[in-house]
Amino acid sequence: MKNAIMLFVLALFATSVHSQSLTQKDLTGTWLVTNIENSSSNPKMAAAMEKAVINLYADNSFEIKEKQDDGPYSYKTTTSKNATWTFNPSTQTISITQSKMTLKVSQSGGKTYFTDSNSGLKFEVSQPM
Template sequence: MKNLIVLFAFVLFAATAQSQSLTQKDVTGTWLVVNVENSNSNPKMAAAMTNAVINLYADNSFEIKEKQQNGTAYTYNTTSNKNATWSFNASTQTINTTRTKMTLKISKSGDKTFFTDSESGLKFEVNKPI
């Protein structure tokens, strides 16, 4: 009976861990930053990333577009380096970028997805609007 309980607990844990893992296909696409947490750790970057768009393209290129208010209209300015690329490590659930040298740790909480920048400590709540 004890072995059965241990086996059941292991299967439950494995299923939970597996369900929260993302694949490169899941990560690829356009992500909208809907909230920035820990903004006190880097207020300037937090302000810039509010409502930003992170594009992780299938060809492994990427760009970050920051929302700018020009008068009454909003525009997006690309702030990532030209020819920047990204890679995804499924075992650590991290995105690494070239040129900007960002490392984003991906996590999920319920139906929310977060990218946490390891250097600044900023945690971006993101969603895929497209």
């Protein structure tokens, strides 16, 4: 009976871990930065990324657009024109070419986060409807 319970617990744990994994298809699209956690670790980058838009296109091109102060819908693209992204599902990381940016993807409490491995900033992101 103990073995059956342990097997059930292990299966339940494996299912919950698997359900938290995202795929490249899940990540493709537009992501809005809605909140930045631990912004004091890199205040300059945090200020630039506040309300930024991260585009992960299906053709694997990539761009970040930073919100500008001169209007409600004014954005400036701040990434290299030829930047591309790749996703590693086993590590749940997005790697960006043309830069050393690597984003660790995670989910918690129904929210999605991209954590920049270089700066340590954790961006809460959401996809617009």
